[in-house]
Amino acid sequence: MPRTTSPSASKSRKARRRGPLATISLLAVGLLFTGGAYAAFSTSTASAEVPAVVSAASVEEGEKLFAANCASCHGLALEGTENAPSLIGVGAAAVDFQVGTGRMPMQAHGPQAPDKPVQFTDEQILSMAQYVASIAPGPAIPDESLLDGEGDVANGAELFRINCAMCHNVAGAGGALTEGKWAPSLSGVEPAHIYEAMVTGPQNMPVFNDANLTPEDKRDVISALKFMEENPSPGGNQLGSLGPVAEGLFLWIFGLGTIVAITVWITARSN
Amino acid sequence: MNTVTAPAEPRPAVPAKKSGGFTAAASNYIDERTSISTAVKELGRKIFPDHWSFLLGEVALYSFVIILLSGTFLTFFFDASMAEVHYDGSYVPLKGVEMSAAMASTLDISFDIRGGLLMRQVHHWAALLFVASIGLHMLRIFFTGAFRKPRELNWVIGFVLFILAMAEGFTGYSLPDDLLSGNGLRIIDGMVKGIPLIGTWTSFLLFGGEFPGTAIVGRLYSLHILLLPAIILVLIALHLLFVVVHKHTQYPGPGRTEQNVVGFPILPVYAAKAGGFFFIVFGVVMLIASLFTINPVWNYGPYDPSPVSAGTQPDWYIGFADGVLRLAPPHLDVVLFDHTFSFGILIPLTLVGVFIMLVLFYPFIEAWITGDKREHHILDRPRNAATRTAIGAAGVTFYAVLWAAASSDIIATHFKLTMEGVIHTLQVLLFLGPVIAYFIAKRTCLALQKKDRSIALHGYESGRIVRLPGGEYIEVHEPVDDFERWKLVSHESYQPLMIRPDSRGRITVAQRARAVLSRWFFEDRIDPITRAEIESSNHH
Numbered sequence: 001m002p003r004t005t006s007p008s009a010s011k012s013r014k015a016r017r018r019g020p021l022a023t024i025s026l027l028a029v030g031l032l033f034t035g036g037a038y039a040a041f042s043t044s045t046a047s048a049e050v051p052a053v054v055s056a057a058s059v060e061e062g063e064k065l066f067a068a069n070c071a072s073c074h075g076l077a078l079e080g081t082e083n084a085p086s087l088i089g090v091g092a093a094a095v096d097f098q099v100g101t102g103r104m105p106m107q108a109h110g111p112q113a114p115d116k117p118v119q120f121t122d123e124q125i126l127s128m129a130q131y132v133a134s135i136a137p138g139p140a141i142p143d144e145s146l147l148d149g150e151g152d153v154a155n156g157a158e159l160f161r162i163n164c165a166m167c168h169n170v171a172g173a174g175g176a177l178t179e180g181k182w183a184p185s186l187s188g189v190e191p192a193h194i195y196e197a198m199v200t201g202p203q204n205m206p207v208f209n210d211a212n213l214t215p216e217d218k219r220d221v222i223s224a225l226k227f228m229e230e231n232p233s234p235g236g237n238q239l240g241s242l243g244p245v246a247e248g249l250f251l252w253i254f255g256l257g258t259i260v261a262i263t264v265w266i267t268a269r270s271n
Numbered sequence: 272m273n274t275v276t277a278p279a280e281p282r283p284a285v286p287a288k289k290s291g292g293f294t295a296a297a298s299n300y301i302d303e304r305t306s307i308s309t310a311v312k313e314l315g316r317k318i319f320p321d322h323w324s325f326l327l328g329e330v331a332l333y334s335f336v337i338i339l340l341s342g343t344f345l346t347f348f349f350d351a352s353m354a355e356v357h358y359d360g361s362y363v364p365l366k367g368v369e370m371s372a373a374m375a376s377t378l379d380i381s382f383d384i385r386g387g388l389l390m391r392q393v394h395h396w397a398a399l400l401f402v403a404s405i406g407l408h409m410l411r412i413f414f415t416g417a418f419r420k421p422r423e424l425n426w427v428i429g430f431v432l433f434i435l436a437m438a439e440g441f442t443g444y445s446l447p448d449d450l451l452s453g454n455g456l457r458i459i460d461g462m463v464k465g466i467p468l469i470g471t472w473t474s475f476l477l478f479g480g481e482f483p484g485t486a487i488v489g490r491l492y493s494l495h496i497l498l499l500p501a502i503i504l505v506l507i508a509l510h511l512l513f514v515v516v517h518k519h520t521q522y523p524g525p526g527r528t529e530q531n532v533v534g535f536p537i538l539p540v541y542a543a544k545a546g547g548f549f550f551i552v553f554g555v556v557m558l559i560a561s562l563f564t565i566n567p568v569w570n571y572g573p574y575d576p577s578p579v580s581a582g583t584q585p586d587w588y589i590g591f592a593d594g595v596l597r598l599a600p601p602h603l604d605v606v607l608f609d610h611t612f613s614f615g616i617l618i619p620l621t622l623v624g625v626f627i628m629l630v631l632f633y634p635f636i637e638a639w640i641t642g643d644k645r646e647h648h649i650l651d652r653p654r655n656a657a658t659r660t661a662i663g664a665a666g667v668t669f670y671a672v673l674w675a676a677a678s679s680d681i682i683a684t685h686f687k688l689t690m691e692g693v694i695h696t697l698q699v700l701l702f703l704g705p706v707i708a709y710f711i712a713k714r715t716c717l718a719l720q721k722k723d724r725s726i727a728l729h730g731y732e733s734g735r736i737v738r739l740p741g742g743e744y745i746e747v748h749e750p751v752d753d754f755e756r757w758k759l760v761s762h763e764s765y766q767p768l769m770i771r772p773d774s775r776g777r778i779t780v781a782q783r784a785r786a787v788l789s790r791w792f793f794e795d796r797i798d799p800i801t802r803a804e805i806e807s808s809n810h811h
Contacts, residue, residue, distance in 0.1 A: 111689070153364045153366075154363065154364055154365060154366045154367055154368055156364075157364040157365065157368075157572065158368060158572065161571075161572045161575070161578050161580070162575070162577060162578050165450075165578055165579075165580040165581065166578060166579050166580060166581055167581050168581060169580055169581040169582045170450065170451075170570045170571050170572065170580040171567070171570045173582065174581070174684060175580075175581025175582050175680060175684065176581070176679075176680035176681075176683040176684045176690050177690070178689075178690055179689050179690070179691060180683075180687075180688070180689035180690070180692075182683070182684050183581060224364055227363065227364055228364070228570070233564040233567055233570075234381070234382070234388060235381075235388055235392055235563070235564030235565065235567060236392075236561060236562045236563045236564050237562060237563050237564060238564045238567065239563060239564065241567075241570070242582055242681055243451070243580075243582045243583065243584050244451075244566075244584045244585060244586045244587065244590075245582075245584050245587070245590070245677070245678040245681050246681075247399065247563075247565050247566070247586070248399060248586060248587025248588075248590065249587075250563065251396065251399040251400060251403055251559075252587070254559070255399070255403070255555065255556075255559055256400065256403050256404065256407065258555050259330055259400070259404070259552060259555060260323070260327075262551055262555070263323040263324075263326040263327070263330070263548075264323040266323070266326065266544055266547075266548060266551075267321045267322055267323045267325075267326065269321075
């Protein structure tokens with residue numbers, strides 16, 4: 001390289017390298033790089049979508065939808081069949097949760113109905129919810145004021161650790177249950193669906209009624225979950241929040257892998 | 272090298288005023304007062320062979336240094352007390368929550384002390400790397416037969432270091448007094464209580480009363496920062512001393528014999544490489560620690576005996592012990608003479624204990640079986656010690672199944688399997704897996720030996736197909752060069768021991784057992800190529 005450039009050019013390059021701006025620009029490049037890497041690693045998921053308010057929903061519309069999409073398993077009068085439970089008294093909250101997260105209509109029989117892309121519009125879901133609620137009273141879709149995520153985060157986090165973490169994991173990353181069932185991850189779940197899950201106890205989940213956890217407590221739990229979601233770990237990428245197994249696997253593959261690659265490089269003989 | 276000339280050494284340095292300058296004067300000053308040149312000369316000319324796998328122990332040493340440095344920083348701010356306080360730091364979801372001073376100070380280190388979280392993560396990641404690199408280092412020693420005479424005792428020291436590293440790790444994991452560490456301690460408490468007769472008393476002694484008590488964090492802290500590191504330091508010193516005394520082993524190759532060591536001297540090449548390598552390891556740990564969260568205690572919250580989080584696991588190196596408990600079948604409690612015997616705990620504990628003892632004493636077991644009393648400084652290529660490699664593969668499989676069992680719940684959720692299916696599969700694999708691994712490894716080793724033999728005798732396949740005048744097609748084999756061939760033919764072969772009557776003309780049971788084991792070790796073997804075979808193969 002130095003042979004092809006003239007002496008004056010190399011001198012000016014040297015001068016540039018030593019110039020007062022060189023340190024600053026080098027620092028800027030370094031900061032930009034580390035900052036960019038950090039931003040790439042810390043995934044921020046901030047989507048507080050407010051369910052659209054539906055006005056034209058009606059019980060009749062819901063009845064038609066129910067008959068067409070649900071009745072084959074749950075029965076035309078919600079009485080249930082041997083394939084599916086009765087829906088009398090499950091309330092609007094259960095419908096909004098099950099249909100709103102895509103768990104219903106169920107695609108196949110299995111240990112558990114997984115969440116999947118939602119099959120109906122918000123309007124249709126609300127219609128079905130109103131129809132089911134009109135047959136027999138049950139838990140209602142929660143009020144917006146309970147879902148704002150502005151509750152007492154410390155109380156919510158403690159309640160979550162005591163009541164929820166044994167299945168959903170302290171960081172809400174989900175966990176295994178028996179016989180192929182599982183507690184799903186709670187990241188990215190709508191506040192309304194979290195609330196509805198607590199009051200209706202879908203699938204394997206127990207019911208947390210208002211005597212057990214007051215509506216205010218539920219608001220706190222939702223606030224704590226949202227806080228966790230909106231404030232990613234200050235320590236960097238969380239490796240799925242799965243705990244020491246993920247950390248150990250990472251260390252063995254990437255940590256020790258890197259180190260071994262470097263040992264090979266250090267002891268490599270030049271040809 | 273020659274100690275007789277050593278005292279005369281400083282003399283020529285005195286008149287050389289013009290050549291050395293400050294460095295020479297300073298080193299002369301030090302040498303005249305400490306006679307350090309003898310040691311530098313001796314150590315500086317120590318030869319270390321160059322191979323990547325010889326650096327794994329160094330990685331462990333460097334991780335330990337990183338742990339010491341970062342750990343010292345943490346002791347400045349950590350409060351090893353179980354006094355109840357209300358957290359008043361800057362992490363909102365725990366504000367006002369009642370917790371121990373240990374947990375509160377851990378949170379302060381994480382959120383309110385500059386550089387604290389980075390140091391915590393450096394400490395923890397380096398700890399994981401420490402144990403992992405010891406593990407890999409041990410595997411290298413095992414599979415190359417570096418534990419043979421005269422290095423059996425160093426194997427024992429190294430393995431004790433591995434156990435102590437696990438103890439260090441576990442005591443450290445328990446210090447923050449968060450939910451995860453409390454759950455871990457509860458399992459230990461349960462295991463201790465499961466020991467018949469003395470279990471309950473031991474547990475009360477350990478925890479200063481009923482679990483969790485208010486003493487355990489302080490006690491573990493004393494062990495973690497004082498006793499265990501001191502023992503580890505002494506053993507590391509001894510371990511390294513033995514490396515110097517025994518000289519380093521080397522892989523077989525041209526010019527390498529049991530009497531020499533081929534490699535670089537410590538000064539200047541090796542010291543420069545090793546010193547630089549320390550900073551590289553430090554850099555890798557720093558990078559991981561700054562980019563990846565480890566042990567987010569703020570998620571786990573303070574310890575409370577009632578909640579147990581899903582996905583509660585120990586750090587990887589304790590995983591095998593957690594796994595063996597998870598694999599124990601249920602309903603094994605037996606009441607005898609008014610005492611409960613929890614075989615669900617005792618059987619796994621015994622299994623792990625036997626495994627650890629077998630690993631610890633393996634060098635002596637193998638030496639007894641083979642009857643080999645010679646010194647070995649040339650390493651075995653794993654394929655040339657087929658039975659040992661197969662035993663190692665079986666052991667690794669056994670350990671790996673236990674390790675996998677510690678993450679059975681994660682396996683179940685992430686591979687969409689049933690929890691019971693995973694556990695039952697691993698239960699079967701725990702016993703069947705090592706057997707399968709043994710036979711696959713042994714057959715693979717023997718096949719590789721056969722391949723080596725054919726390459727040494729007939730050369731390697733060149734990929735060039737030639738049609739002979741008669742119409743026949745043959746592939747041309749090129750002979751390997753002498754350096755390559757040395758590696759292929761320079762190993763030894765053992766014959767099974769014959770049973771011989773002792774001086775009284777009797778054949779003892781031990782003798783018979785030894786003969787059976789020796790036959791098991793060496794019956795299937797492929798003898799190395801003799802000179803005559805090579806020469807005859809050169810003719811055609």
